[in-house]
Amino acid sequence: MNLTLRPAVVVVIGARLFSVMTEKGWLYYDAPQQTEVVAASILQNNAEGLQLASSPRALELGHQISIPTSASLYMRHVPSSPADEMSDEELHNLIANVKEEDRIGKMPKLDILGSPQVYRLTPHALVAKYVGTDPWNEVYTMQLVQQNTTVPVPQVRRVIPDRVRGKGFWLVMDYIDGEVLLAIWSKLSWWRRLQVVCALRSYIRQLQQVPLPSTHIPGPFDGTRRPLSCLGGHFRDDAGPFPTYAAMAAWHDEQNHRYQVDCNISADGTYFWPYSKFDTSAPLVLCHFDLHMRNIILDKENRVWLIDWAFAGAYPFWFEYVPLGFWANAANSDRRLPRSFARFMDFVVGGCASWYFNNYIKKFDSRPEGFRHFNIDHDHFVKQGIDPQLYKPVDVAQPSRCRMMVHKYLDLFYDALLGVSALFVVD
Known part of the structure; x- marks a missing residue:
């Protein structure tokens, strides 16, 4: 068995190290x-x-x-x-x-x-x-x-x-001459599956580094710097366009407020459903936002392709997990992602993405009636003279610092492991 160093990969890793060192201030380079x-x-x-x-x-x-x-x-x-x-x-x-x-x-x-x-x-x-x-x-x-x-x-x-x-x-x-990952996944060896998910993680990390046309406008973009309506995932027909990140966050908070009012009315004013504000601490990055296994192709040369970019846009990194989470938890087992793939979703997306899905988006999307009830009075609580402390959100939907730190170090470990393993190829 001969281990051969890939020169091209060395260049890529070297370029990435140079980029990191520049970002950290260890080197100064005005590109x-x-x-x-x-x-x-x-x-x-x-x-x-x-x-x-x-x-x-x-x-x-x-x-x-x-x-x-x-x-x-x-x-x-x-x-x-x-x-x-x-x-x-x-x-x-x-x-x-x-x-x-x-x-x-x-x-x-x-x-x-x-x-x-x-x-x-x-x-x-x-x-x-x-x-x-x-x-x-x-x-x-x-x-x-x-x-x-x-x-x-x-x-x-x-x-x-x-x-x-x-x-x-x-x-x-x-x-692209190949097969979609959903159709071929069960036929792949565990080693090949690991190679595929490692490639997907690498792709996601690269997408997160792509320079955006506008760093403060969320959603899809076409280069004109005009905000476009958000599509896919948990978004409804009335989602956007959002001129700012804060506007998108406000839309999420508004949907929760609608549901809160709906619950209060249904309970004759005796129940105040609590909710947390949308977390805007993560910067906007490029997300594919439709990473279903049907949109991943394994070609005849074993390269992993990503297709169907219609829902892609600028979102916080954890949005990449949203469609994966929905499909992994689909009520119909025929539509559910294979468990053997779903267990890699945390690794592929990274960070605390699964926490945001399970503790915010999943609950957010399970309330369709609250979203579609357009006749809700937004000033319901004010008109009722209710103390704002009873219905205003008390916190931001954000994982604990300890959890965030653990995932940060896990990401560093995974990225280092992928970087080192990519330097070698078995002949």
Whole structure:
């Protein structure tokens, strides 16, 4: 058995150590901010690499969309694609001729509201994904991830409007030849499973380091610095857009207050349901926010890919755990994540993410009637002349300092372990 040091990995680890030392003040380095213009309408390739055009939304606002990049290390050459030589008309014809057997990603047990409209554009290594809403946040986020991380993400080749419906768009992307993790997980050895979850942890840590277009606007983003409505997880249709982090926190507190008033009215004014305020101590970071096993692909070369970035946005780190927690606790066992995967969720996301889910979000989401009761009088307690001390939140939903410290050291240990193990490969 020969242990070979990977030079490329040494460079990555060295760069990361340099970054940490700079952040800690051990070194001083004023790195220039780099930007790349994002692909949105048409993605083109030439000898110099990927040329990215402005999106219609950016053009409407009179400026280009820019992607902040943290290091030139991740700037990669994009290989050519059959889509590069096709006109929009040719792509429309391919999409118009797809059949049901060309549809990929179907999982009837999970798709209560219907399967995603994603089709293989045979005979080419391309897929077309229908997006009924604004697609630019997904396109922008995927480009942002590609420019700033080593996370494998499908390359978007073209965004074209849907001619049949008269609304929505088709995202033409590279086809990833592999299987979704949910379908193949039971066939993997324990060693391979460990490799997959280690890769996922590495991806999450990288996403958390991605420079955001705006550090104070939560939710999805498309490079225009305009707040967008939050999607996925525990968010409802009325969630956002939020112009500030504080506004998103206030929305969560408002939903709890609604439920509190609802409970008080139901109990004839004798019960005051207690709740804690939303914790804004963690900074906003990039979250995929839909890390279901169906959105993780293991390709033929054993690389782990992340797909479906429609819900991605700027959130506190522990939001990454939210969809995982919901699926792991699904009432229907057919829809529940495998227990053998769920036990790794803490490791993958890190920090006290599971505490926030179990002690805040899980309780928050179990009260749908409180969220949807739009006729609740927000000044109910004031009009009743009730002492504010009886109904105002008394604390912030935050784990104890001891728990936070333990998880901090666990994260340091896990990251160090992953860093050291990544330096070696068994031949």
